Amino acid sequence: MVFEILDENNLCSYYSYDQNPGINQKSVVAKNKYEFLDDEDVKKQLLDFTDSKISTVTFFIPDMHCASCIWLLENLIRLNPSIQNSRVNFLSKKLSVSFLTQEISLRKIVELLTAIGYEPLISFDDLEKKDLTDSNRKLYYKIGIAGFSFGNIMLLSFPEYLSIDTSSEILKQTFAFVILLLSLPVFFYCSWDYFESAYNGIKQKFINIDVPLAIGILALFGRSLYEIVMGYGPGYMDSFAGLIFFLLLGKIFQQKTFDILNFDRNYKSYFPISVTIIKGKEEKVIALSKLKIGDRIVLRNGELIPADSILFNGNGSIDYSFVTGESAQVEKMPGEMLFAGGRQIGSKIEIEVLKEVSQSYLTQLWNNFSFDKRNEGGITLFANNVSKYFTVVILLIAAVSFFYWLPQNIDTATTVFIAVLIVACPCALALSTPFTMGNSLRIFSKNNFFVKNIGVIEKIAKLNTIVFDKTGTITFPSRSDVEFVGDSLTDSEMERIITLMKNSSHPLSKKISEFFGFNSEIKIENFKEIASLGISGEVDGLRIKAGSPKFLSDDLIGDKLETDSVGHSSSKVYISINKEVRGFFKIKNVYRVGIKEMIRLLSKNFDLHILSGDNSSEKNNLMEIFPGSSNLLFNQSPFDKLEFIRKLKANGKKVLMVGDGLNDAGALSESNVGISIAEDITSFTPASDAILKASELNRFADFIDFSKKSLKIIYYSFGISVVYHIVGLGAAVQGLLSPLFAAILMPLSSITVVVFTTVSTTLIAKRKGFL
Amino acid sequence: MSVIIILILFSILIAGGFLIAFLWAVKSGQMDDKYTPSVRILFDNDEETKINKENNNSNKNVSK
Numbered sequence: 120m121v122f123e124i125l126d127e128n129n130l131c132s133y134y135s136y137d138q139n140p141g142i143n144q145k146s147v148v149a150k151n152k153y154e155f156l157d158d159e160d161v162k163k164q165l166l167d168f169t170d171s172k173i174s175t176v177t178f179f180i181p182d183m184h185c186a187s188c189i190w191l192l193e194n195l196i197r198l199n200p201s202i203q204n205s206r207v208n209f210l211s212k213k214l215s216v217s218f219l220t221q222e223i224s225l226r227k228i229v230e231l232l233t234a235i236g237y238e239p240l241i242s243f244d245d246l247e248k249k250d251l252t253d254s255n256r257k258l259y260y261k262i263g264i265a266g267f268s269f270g271n272i273m274l275l276s277f278p279e280y281l282s283i284d285t286s287s288e289i290l291k292q293t294f295a296f297v298i299l300l301l302s303l304p305v306f307f308y309c310s311w312d313y314f315e316s317a318y319n320g321i322k323q324k325f326i327n328i329d330v331p332l333a334i335g336i337l338a339l340f341g342r343s344l345y346e347i348v349m350g351y352g353p354g355y356m357d358s359f360a361g362l363i364f365f366l367l368l369g370k371i372f373q374q375k376t377f378d379i380l381n382f383d384r385n386y387k388s389y390f391p392i393s394v395t396i397i398k399g400k401e402e403k404v405i406a407l408s409k410l411k412i413g414d415r416i417v418l419r420n421g422e423l424i425p426a427d428s429i430l431f432n433g434n435g436s437i438d439y440s441f442v443t444g445e446s447a448q449v450e451k452m453p454g455e456m457l458f459a460g461g462r463q464i465g466s467k468i469e470i471e472v473l474k475e476v477s478q479s480y481l482t483q484l485w486n487n488f489s490f491d492k493r494n495e496g497g498i499t500l501f502a503n504n505v506s507k508y509f510t511v512v513i514l515l516i517a518a519v520s521f522f523y524w525l526p527q528n529i530d531t532a533t534t535v536f537i538a539v540l541i542v543a544c545p546c547a548l549a550l551s552t553p554f555t556m557g558n559s560l561r562i563f564s565k566n567n568f569f570v571k572n573i574g575v576i577e578k579i580a581k582l583n584t585i586v587f588d589k590t591g592t593i594t595f596p597s598r599s600d601v602e603f604v605g606d607s608l609t610d611s612e613m614e615r616i617i618t619l620m621k622n623s624s625h626p627l628s629k630k631i632s633e634f635f636g637f638n639s640e641i642k643i644e645n646f647k648e649i650a651s652l653g654i655s656g657e658v659d660g661l662r663i664k665a666g667s668p669k670f671l672s673d674d675l676i677g678d679k680l681e682t683d684s685v686g687h688s689s690s691k692v693y694i695s696i697n698k699e700v701r702g703f704f705k706i707k708n709v710y711r712v713g714i715k716e717m718i719r720l721l722s723k724n725f726d727l728h729i730l731s732g733d734n735s736s737e738k739n740n741l742m743e744i745f746p747g748s749s750n751l752l753f754n755q756s757p758f759d760k761l762e763f764i765r766k767l768k769a770n771g772k773k774v775l776m777v778g779d780g781l782n783d784a785g786a787l788s789e790s791n792v793g794i795s796i797a798e799d800i801t802s803f804t805p806a807s808d809a810i811l812k813a814s815e816l817n818r819f820a821d822f823i824d825f826s827k828k829s830l831k832i833i834y835y836s837f838g839i840s841v842v843y844h845i846v847g848l849g850a851a852v853q854g855l856l857s858p859l860f861a862a863i864l865m866p867l868s869s870i871t872v873v874v875f876t877t878v879s880t881t882l883i884a885k886r887k888g889f890l
Numbered sequence: 891m892s893v894i895i896i897l898i899l900f901s902i903l904i905a906g907g908f909l910i911a912f913l914w915a916v917k918s919g920q921m922d923d924k925y926t927p928s929v930r931i932l933f934d935n936d937e938e939t940k941i942n943k944e945n946n947n948s949n950k951n952v953s954k
Binding site: 189209256289 | 892894895898901902905906908909912913916917921922923924925926929930932933
């Protein structure tokens, strides 16, 4: 189908650009899925720009993956001439389209994209746009200016470095004046963030790394300004500009952002952007934000319940796996309560909204609990802790040397005081963290472990407890191992059973039919599906029934139905053929590759626990994998999980939560570090500190170990910078700190730290096989 | 010696020109996407490919 569209428009070279273009086509979408895009309010929020002639819009297209995709998406104009222009940003997977407002609607464009296999992802979250590019550009501006000034000041300081006799007073004055001019933008523009951050820190009675940094910068600039104005020479402006340049460089190094990932998703991203409501007898699509209590919504197969409501009409069969992690459907009768987050499977239902979207059970997970943890992100813990003592010690040394020199000469005393502050500027310390952690971040992301920011790596290094979710985290979410227990079935019998299963939308039937995967065209007669009991039908003369023991009780032959515990039976499907019970299908989770080994490695250093929303049918298997001291808890609600994490934390544990679903969202945010597991990293993941691609889970122990080593590297480089500080301070307190000495010492210490951190992280990563 | 002052002013002027060029590049969004342009430049225009193909064909014909 895609080929036809392309061929018609002479776009077949699509297939020649990359090895394997094309993507799996998603199941055909409902006809009116994008009806809400005709709504004026939704349009207004989505469009970047619009007037009577031209509109522009930006889509996020998760399926974009190769050069051919770029080519095709940038040639949309040939598919529909009303599209004026389309531009791709591949790294952030964004497509911006400008089109003729009169000739084509937003909905048509989205449907066109969907038809060629690039369905844009439009979520509730998108409607509240935030732009990061501005802050990114600002950093580039600053680096450009600082680099320019740094280079030119160095050039103008050369005569002084080489002690060339500049007896010409005019020349000396001009040089100093030009240097001053060059350093002004560095001081007032490039270094402003540090003053601001230091000021904010002091205001909150918290000495962060920027406080000593700001003191140092201020002393450096102030002293040099004084020297230039007094006509003594250019002062330390070269060191000053150089330091700012290095610091900004460190900033850009640590600021590796993953455009395509979103670590701060809240429930809004999961919810549909619009709902169909019934007013009188008309069906109308409205934006979710306009949904009011008392509205009546129509839900079709596969649609999500957006707010707590009452089932009004129809047979509810709700899949809450999204919320609880357990893959079982719950049957609901009209008049029963439905919680937001459930998914309707089967026929159409009508529900009446009871609570607002933001007040529903699921969304309370986000609203009730403080999400302060998110705010502290980005602050590097170690550097901040050290800077407290650092600042005090430096001020003390400066004061002591000031008073030591005071009896001799107030001028010398002031000079020494300032010199101590200049040397003490902890740039090496401030650089070690961004460069080490920035490099680690890069190395991790190459190995499909995406960490939100550098502070998280530091936190990972200090953990001592790990809590795993079961389904989807340490097991495969969709794959299961199915085994038939009982009388052996012939191939033709099996084929008929699977054919019957294929007609059911129950998760267990789906798992069984997917596992065996017959593809036959046998006709089924008298197909019946009885909710929460089972299915029956006649396939090619065989009367087959499949379902729970209760469903088969007519055909019961005692010994084949060993109904052990209730929990266990839920992952068994009993089969009878022609009124004779033949046995049951046993459905087991499939554990991810390498889990056992990983758990063995981790159990040496960590307390391990399992929290599962599922029933306890896997308990015995898990007990083999996990050490005896672990807690294995089943049937845990999202709130139970959160409570468990909270208790661990109250006992002074540093907790890492590893989970995958929305049911873990509370626990992920409550834990010290929350890591979400994703099969496909562009798919939705709950808010977390890091996203790990599922296939890399077996290397998890290595990742943690590497984080610890990174932290150690920071400690070592801190040691290096202390050595430099002692040398510098030694000179400073004796009043021997010349501008030349400073110009060599300060960049040297910065460069040593930068080289040491990057080289050592890279070496360790190579040894671990990360690079 | 005062000639050196003029030289320095010129050198800073030139360097400043490059700085402005850099700032302009950032402002116009060239730093926002550092990957896609590298791919985009490799795409052929279809018209050209057609002509090339025809050329190839005619060449083959000649050689026959």
